[in-house]
Amino acid sequence: MxxxxxxxxxxxxxxxxxxxxxxxxxxxxxxxxxxxxxxxxxxxxxxxxxxxxxxxxxxxNDLAQSLLRKRSFTIGLISTDRYGRFSIPVLEGIEDALEAARISVFLCSASDDPARERQHIDSLLAKRVDGIIVTGRRTDARTAIDLGGASVPVLYAFAQVADPAAPYLLPDDFGGASLAGEHLIGLGRTCIAHVTGPERFEAVRQRRDGLRQALEAHGLAWRRERVLSGSWSEAWGHAAVTKLLARRPGIDAIACGSDQIARGVVDALRERGVRVPDDVAIVGFDNWEIIAAATRPPLTTIDMNLKHLGREAGMRMLAMIDGDIAAGVVRLGCQLVVRESCGAARAGRVAS
Amino acid sequence: MxxxxxxxxxxxxxxxxxxxxxxxxxxxxxxxxxxxxxxxxxxxxxxxxxxxxxxxxxxxNDLAQSLLRKRSFTIGLISTDRYGRFSIPVLEGIEDALEAARISVFLCSASDDPARERQHIDSLLAKRVDGIIVTGRRTDARTAIDLGGASVPVLYAFAQVADPAAPYLLPDDFGGASLAGEHLIGLGRTCIAHVTGPERFEAVRQRRDGLRQALEAHGLAWRRERVLSGSWSEAWGHAAVTKLLARRPGIDAIACGSDQIARGVVDALRERGVRVPDDVAIVGFDNWEIIAAATRPPLTTIDMNLKHLGREAGMRMLAMIDGDIAAGVVRLGCQLVVRESCGAARAGRVAS
DNA sequence: GGCGCAACGGAAAAGGTTTTCCTCTGGGTT
DNA sequence: AACCCAGAGGAAAACCTTTTCCGTTGCGCC
CATH class of the missing domain: 1.10.260.40 (lambda repressor-like DNA-binding domains)
Known part of the structure; x- marks a missing residue:
């Protein structure tokens, strides 16, 4: 060893x-x-x-140079959730933006273990990183990371933080869901249900409200009983269809809180002989290719542009390193990706 | 900037x-x-x-310490495929192993762009990393990375390399597929087909041969026409079922080259009224939770233990940093994960 | 009381690079 | 012929830490 x-x-x-x-x-x-x-x-x-x-x-020798310049040309990236589907594109974007400035990235996966996170931060500070980006979404705002008095810029990307003085970047969940709603309405759907994830997630509430806003903007009633909160799984999407069809047979569209849920929904509808999109249109959320493209029919869904979010995070970090101070949330736009589950002509990506 | x-x-x-x-x-x-x-x-x-x-x-200040010690206590991790499903657990394992030695990881995603890879390597060498781990599987063996005369230990993890003097770690695809075959045979299946990915992948050939070995070891005939090579997608699994049932109606089990393929296969079978596992048993490969667990019925599959592979890679890197020299391939065992798609009693994980 | 030794802590070098300041040489000027 | 200046490149400090080598102090002992 x-x-x-x-x-x-x-x-x-x-x-x-x-x-x-x-x-x-x-x-x-x-x-x-x-x-x-x-x-x-x-x-x-x-x-x-x-x-x-x-x-x-x-x-x-960069070590010697850094010692002299008092800049290490490295940043630390702390991911609090295990690296999953979401962190990867964010990370790619960050790297993209930082590469131009010849900054390298230290990777730390802290998987929600505070002790481990502490150790990582200590290590990063000892290595004199020029900045720290924290990523990894959770249900609620996380506590700000503890720098122990050090003065290093910290940016939260695809992560929420309780500290109002901290800068953070999030996708515009509200706007994304709105977009989904508009799309369904534009296709003539009027009786729209919402099957989504656990209510304790802020993203779930944002998306729900975004959808609601779209409906109400078009004079469509918003009905509580058409909103079903459950888990983020296919199984939940599947189960939700049973409940939904029992309660509300007149549904002609379902906006889902994630692609996984959407896939479960689509499968369940198909099994019951309900045609998608003819009878019921489905829109997902995430544009997780592996799920969305494999669903039959392939899912029309909302893309959070996470790589772009990462790139933006990188740029902002660069600015912060140069002395900019930033605070508060910035929400970055989502895009509608049209496939076949809503019946619309496949027009590629529509800018938000 | x-x-x-x-x-x-x-x-x-x-x-x-x-x-x-x-x-x-x-x-x-x-x-x-x-x-x-x-x-x-x-x-x-x-x-x-x-x-x-x-x-x-x-x-x-670690920078000053490193200068003195002539050890930076960092390593570089170069991923040649974009970070995907496979790199993540490998990466976690590496981090796990290296954390104990207080070594931090520089992350470089080179996504198969040689120029970018060069730049990353230059940057890592300038930062005087103690070692470099290359990860990211491809169809064929990659060329060894070019250190430009520098003398830094390099290890390939979940990556193949043309250089026989280079050390690399791979999962035992052959053994894993064998395991799958044994499981099916042990459950009394005798007419076993194989739906897998593109033949140009070495992993595809290894898995095919592993399966073959298991069958032949039990006196079962190996039939070329029961092997279908296609792409790594669900759609291919779906399509393969059509071909297979037309050719060979007597099939009682299908070993699949990946969980995605397996899912396509299962869906196609269900749609045709073929019961899984009663009529046909299905075994996947990868144990990609998000796919395997969502399939109905959930997939019995082979887990490559990638996190363990990563941990092993970390340990070996540590040894190499301390002066060990290693060369050649090491294959690490796979495990059978029993769910429901083969009809076996759910016994959890069975060691390989 | 002088000597030696142990205990304690300071001075300085080393590690590799950049940058400022200085020296030296040679050519041109008056 | 003396002087000046520019051009070229060397010397050394600075960045921060560790470690080796000494110097100093105080104590015990003869």
Whole structure:
């Protein structure tokens, strides 16, 4: 096991600036200038140093540079839920945005274990990261991470936080659900039900309200008994259909709280001989390709643009590192992705 | 935008060891000794330093430590496929194993773009990572990553590499498929088909051969026409059933190359009134919870123990950092996870 | 009372890089 | 011929921590 006490094994050391200077017969300062295009150097000196450095495979030691610059050019990414379907695109987006600034990402999966989270944060602070992004949605706002007095910018992406002074980015669940509602209404559906996840999730409440707003904006009544809250599973979608059809046979559309739920709903309807979309139109939420595309018919659904959210998070983090201060929530738009479960012409993506 | 040329914005600097020494009225060397339990110090000196350090929120700068130790206590993780279902558990396992050694992980998603991969590797080498783990399966063996002369241990986890001198870890696809076959045979099935992914995947060939071996070991004939290669999708599983039933009505079990395929197969069978598992038993591969558990009936399937594979990768990386040299492939066992699609008593996990 | 030894803690080097400041050389000017 | 200046590159400090090597102090002992 490697532990901080072990010495490094004997391994050919990477070339240092000193090695280059020695080989090229100049001083270390000159090498630095030659390689970085600084100072007053003859062209041939510069060139000689360059070729020597290349020959030796010299690569400046970022650790030393960071020590000097007081910037490590790294950030920490803490994911509080285990990496799942949602964190991945966010993460990709973040990397995308940060790559341009040549910033690397430390990954920490803290899976809701406070002790582990503490340890990760300690480690990140010791490594002098330039910033920390926290991601991973939960039912409720999480507590702000404890920096122990350190002064490092922290951004919450696809995560909610109780601290009003903290900046955080979330998808516009309300708007997304609205979009779904508008789509159904635009297709002539009037008797719309809502099968969704556990009410304790803020996203569930937002989506419910967004849908409601769309309906009411078009003069359609909002009925409590057409809203069924359960779990985030296919099984719940399946079960909900039974309840729904027993209560309300006149339903002509169901807006679902997630694609998984939607798939359960679609399967259940098909089994009962209810045609989708002819008899009942279905719209999902998440655009989780693996589910949405495999459903028969493929799901029209709402995409939260998580990669874009990640990219935005990266950009904002960059700004914060440069001294910007930000606070409060920013909600980023969702998009409707049209497939076949609503019967609309397949028009690709419609901007929100 | 942050760029290497920008100065750090004015932000309260973290306390240094000098600040602590100054505040405590001792020298920096003494502070170091007090905090690290080295040297000969009076107990009260030690205590005084400790409280001062705590008061100032002092946290040793890992960058400076790494410079001195010539070990950065970081590793790079390069994923060549976009982070998907498979990389995540591997990654968790790696983190798990490395956490004990207080090693942090740099995440790089190179999504098969060689230029981007190059840039990532450069960046990792500049940061003096102690090692690099490459993950992300592809159809064929990938080329070894190019370290440009640097001497850093590299391990491939859930990835194949053309270089015979490189160490890599893979799940035992052959053994896993064998396990699936044994299970079906043990339940009395004798006419077993195989619906799987594209033949160009080495995993597909391994699994096919593993299944074959199990059948032949029990004196069952292996028939080419009962093997259907297609894509990794549910749709293919669905389509394959049509072909299969037309050709071979006597089938009493289908071993599938993935859970997605299996789900397509199960759905297709149900639609045709074929009962699962009564008429035909189905076994999947992957144990992708979200698919396997939602299938009706839930899939009996093979788990590749990817988290364990990741943990193993972490352990081996630790050994390599300490000077161990390793080469060649190591295959890690799979497990059978019994649910309901084969009709066996639900006995939980059976070790391989 | 002088000596030696143990206990304690300070000084300084090392690690690799950048940057500022300084020195040296040579050419041009008066 | 003396001087100045620019051009070129070297020396050293700074970043922060650890560790080795010493120096100092106080005590016990002869």
């Amino acid at each position: 490697a532990s901080p006490d072990d010495p490094a094994p004997t391994r050919p050391r990477p070339a240092t600036i000193w090695d280059v200077a020695h080989a090229a017969g100049v001083s270390v300062g000159t090498v630095s200038k030659a390689l970085n295009g600084r100072g007053q150097l003859r062209a041939e000196t510069r060139e000689a140093v360059r070729t020597t450095a290349a020959r030796l495979g010299f690569r400046p | 942050a760029s290497p040329d920008d100065p750090a914005p004015t932000r309260p600097r973290p306390a240094t060891i000098w600040d602590v020494a100054h505040a405590a009225g001792v020298s920096v060397g003494t502070v170091s000794k007090a905090l690290n339990g080295r040297g000969q110090l009076r107990a009260e000196t030690r205590e005084a330093v400790r409280t001062t350090a705590a008061r100032l929120g002092f946290r040793p």
